[in-house]
Amino acid sequence: MLVSPALNxxxxxxxxxxxxxxxxxxxxxxxTAAPHLPAADRYAAGASARCRATARELGLGAPDDLEVAPAGWQLGRWSGLRLDEVAATEPEAVAAWASDPGAAPHGGESLGELLDRVGAWLDAGAWDGGSGPPARGVVRLLAVVEPAVVRAAVTHALTLPPTAFWRLDTGPLTLTTLTGRPGRWNLATGRPLAPAGAARGEG
Incomplete structure (x- = not known):
């Protein structure tokens, strides 16, 4: 189970x-979303401040006690900049980045590398990090991760082409559930964890 962080x-x-x-x-x-969170056997969070803060506010425990989930997309020198800013100064680089899964004009991680990294974590996590199925039935893992990690996990799990990554949207504080095993995943995506408006901080 993957939860996207709250807005920041x-x-x-x-x-x-x-x-x-x-x-x-x-x-x-x-x-507000915390009471709507499903129970799990293991809990994890990405390394970003917003993922770990979201996990804390959701009541998952102290950040240092959580397993480490994949970090967000490493975007090199573009980190912290807005898309419209980069598109205005580097239009060809942005076009290459959005169309070629192997392109990394920002000096960070390509889309292909992100998909491989998140996919490896997903497949390993299916068996509780071990080399075979869990000894006592299904192990439920809940991880608070960046939206790009959720989209990469879905792309990998459903064996979609890399270009499908760009067609997936992940809203704040939504739950994406992948069940099954490597090579045979089922998907339930985008369930809000709170009433409409609460995930956006309204009210």
Missing amino acids: PALREARFDGDTPLDPSGARAAR
Whole structure:
């Protein structure tokens, strides 16, 4: 089970990997969503401030006690910039990045590398990090991860072409559930964890 983080200033402004903490509105939305979170056997969070803060506000425990989930997309020198800013100064680089899964004009991680990294974590996590199925039935893992990680996990699990990544949207504080095993995943995606408006910090 994958949960996307609450909104923060960077997500509101559509900044590349702008890792800023949750603002009061985002923290409040996560606390509102907490009672709607399904139970799990293991809990994890990405390394970003917003993922770990969201996990804390959701009541998953102290960040240092959680397993480490994949970090967000590593976008090199574009990190912290807005898409419209980069598109205005580097239009050809942005076009290559959006059309070629192997392109990394920002000096960071290509889409293909992101998909491989998240896919490897997903397949390993299916068996509790071991080499075979769990000894006692299904192990439920719940991880708070960046939207790009959710989209990469879905792309990998359903063996979609890399270009499908760009057609997937992941809203704040939504639950995406993958069940099954490597090579045979089933998907339930985009379930809100709170009433309409709460995930956006309204009310």
